[in-house]
Amino acid sequence: MTGVPAHAAPAASAPDHLGDPVQPKAGLWNIANLLTMARLVLVPGFVLLLLHGDGHDPAWRSFAWAAFAIAMITDLFDGELARRYGLVTDFGKIADPIADKAIMGAALVGLSALGDLPWWVTVVILVRELGITLLRFWVIRHAVIPASRGGKMKTLAQGIAVGMYILMLTGPLATVRAWMMAIAVILTVATGLDYVRQAIVLRRAGLAAERAAAVAAAAAVPDGAEAGASAGAKAIGVGAVPGAAPPVATAAATAAAGTAAAAAAESGAGAGAGGAGTAAGADDSDADDLDSGVSAELSAGAGAGAGVGADADFAAETPAAERQHGV
Structure with a gap:
């Protein structure tokens, strides 16, 4: 017996982080955020290059494709760098998805405006992208919808297909880009439905957990009231002689x-x-x-x-x- 209460003794399995180095908070001006900013700046430049002249000049379309390719490449690296080196910031969480939707939306709308891409394709892709973004905010209080492998494949297919449509391709390559866009649309719809299913499941689970917590809290109130009444009765009976009348x-x-x-x-x-x-x-x-x-x-x-x-x-x-x- 050491005389030390059991609850006062430190747990043997509790990790000791007193000697661990303090991780500094990532600043705004880091490599990941700089790549995101560059992608945002490229959006208006890309639109100008795509619509220059009548919009069908092969040279200017090639410049537009280069700007689009740089934006898509930076999208692949900024998130990975932020996660690997601890460069995640609030600015990056907000700006990164905005930059992604901005460059893709500008390309789709510009190609449809030029008559190179059917408008229904643009509408399907944009509705899916905006809908999933709103869906994430709908369930963010309960859980976070993780990015799936299908979603990554969808992003890659969209990038390749839109890039091929930006270039002035003819012959067999034009047929290939049409099939590539069809694959991108199928993946867009399929992954969108999967995200909707995940969001519904996560929200139901979150609401069920909240109801269970509310029931448990309500059940704990009568126990507390009974304990208070018992304590009051004991306080009133202090000093009374057993067996004596009032x-x-x-x-x-x-x-x-x-x-x-x-x-x-x-x-x-x-x-x-x-x-x-x-x-x-x-x-x-x-x-x-x-x-x-x-x-x-x-x-x-x-x-x-x-x-x-x-x-x-x-x-x-x-x-x-x-x-x-x-x-």
Whole structure:
């Protein structure tokens, strides 16, 4: 026995991080955020290159493709660098998805405006991207929807297909880019439905956990009330003698016992006087000596019995608690 309470002793399995170096908080101007900023700056430049002239100049379309390719490459590296080297910041969390949607949306809308890409393809992809972003905010209070492998494949397919549409391709390459865009649209719809399913499951699980916590909290309230009532009862009963009546009841019992004792004493006194008179009559009459002596003894016995009865009545009517304390 060491004398130390068990709850005061440190847990043996608890890790000690006192000597660990403090990780500095990542600043705004780090390599990951700089890549994200560069991608945001490239968006208006890309639009100008894509729509230069009539929008169908192969040279300017090639420049636009280069800007789009740089933006997509930076998208692959900024997130990986931020996670690997601890460069995650609030700015990066907000700016990175905005930059992704901005460059892809600008390319899709520009190609559809030029007549190179059907508008329904642009609408399907943009509705899916914006819808999933809103869906993430819908369930962010309960859980985070993780990026799936299908989502990464979708991003890669979209980047390749849109890049091929930016270039002025003809012949078999034009057919290849059409098939590539079809694959991108299928992956876009499929992964979008999967994200919707995940969001519904995560939200239901979160709501169920909240309801369970609310029920547990409500069930704990009566227990606390009962504990408070018990503590109050104990506080009221402090100092009370076991078996003793409350103060008011004790006073009433004492008064009743005094009245009964006085009545019994008066009865005993009267019986004693009668016995004494009978004994005197026996001394004056010699003829009735024997009879009078017997009568005197009987009277004296009656008086003594009355006194004993009075004492017994007083003892019976006196509460046990008063006899115990000598009242």
